[in-house]
Amino acid sequence: MRRYTLKNILVVVGIGALILVLAYFTHGKFLSEKVFELDDARVVPSVEIEDGVDYVPTDAKYLASQHFSAIAGTGPVTGPVIAGMTYGWFPTLLWILFGTIFIGCVHDMGALVASIRHKAAGIADTMRNYVSKRVWILFNLFIFFTLVMIIVAFTDITTSSFVNTIELADGKVVGGGAITTSSILYLILPVIMGLLLKYTKNSYCRTRVWTSSLCEDERLSSGLN
Incomplete structure (x- = not known):
């Protein structure tokens, strides 16, 4: 099946x-x-x-x-x-x-x-x-309040995933700590990738494979498999 x-x-x-x-x-x-x-x-x-x-x-x-x-x-x-x-x-x-x-x-x-x-x-x-100055000011206000709503939405989603537990398809329960660890790693990896691309002779593809492997290892160790 x-x-x-x-x-x-x-x-x-x-x-x-x-x-x-x-x-x-x-x-x-x-x-x-x-x-x-x-x-x-x-x-x-x-x-x-x-x-x-x-x-x-x-x-x-x-x-x-x-x-x-x-x-x-x-x-x-x-x-x-x-x-x-x-x-x-x-x-x-x-x-x-x-x-x-x-x-x-x-x-x-x-x-x-x-x-x-x-x-x-x-x-x-x-x-x-x-556009006129009045329209431009209104557009900037629209952008401001839209960004506020986006920040609120993402903050709510992120904090909920950090503090709550998630039940995966196989029945395994993953705590917020594992998700937090993976999220921090995903923020650090782009910096590592950029440094590798800039200061080493690693090709773009090899660097992507290397950082992707680290991500997968972290997912497995955190229980997000």
């Missing part, structure tokens, strides 16, 4: 991955060429105003991995979980796939392109060039 369950899961994951790949080459190409009109010849801020501190030309693989790890907000993190508990796995799958393609992709890509074309300015500074 477990074998067929795993097979079904792999089929769903495979279909989802295929949809995302197709969207990358179709919807992504449409956004790049028709909507944002990306041009490789355009000079980016990290090159135009390079100062070695805030503006540093960086390899694409580092930028992509950083953005991938930082993309999720309270909506993508908690939304599908709540939807899965309420409506089941299929609506949640649709949420993740089509929300990523038609909402998350457009939002993040648009924000990045706007920043690049305004000397790496944030969204608030970028908007200042196009």
Whole structure:
């Protein structure tokens, strides 16, 4: 029975991955060429105003991995979980796939392109060039209160996981201490990875494998397997 369950899961994951790949080459190409009109010849801020501190030309693989790890907000993190508990796995799958393609992709890509074309300015500074002062102040207030809600939501989720116990699928109960230890390790590992990439000759892939192995060892030792 477990074998067929795993097979079904792999089929769903495979279909989802295929949809995302197709969207990358179709919807992504449409956004790049028709909507944002990306041009490789355009000079980016990290090159135009390079100062070695805030503006540093960086390899694409580092930028992509950083953005991938930082993309999720309270909506993508908690939304599908709540939807899965309420409506089941299929609506949640649709949420993740089509929300990523038609909402998350457009939002993040648009924000990045706007920043690049305004000397790496944030969204608030970028908007200042196009709206009145009153609208700009209201937008900043909106950002402020939105960030407050995000901080509250993440704080609540994090503290709950730290102090409560969680029962895993196999019946094992994991305490908050194990989750706290793993969380601290996940915060330390990016620093270690950055130092390895900067000061050693380890390739990007070998460094990722090494840090991922540490994460897995920590998960196993903490009981999060």
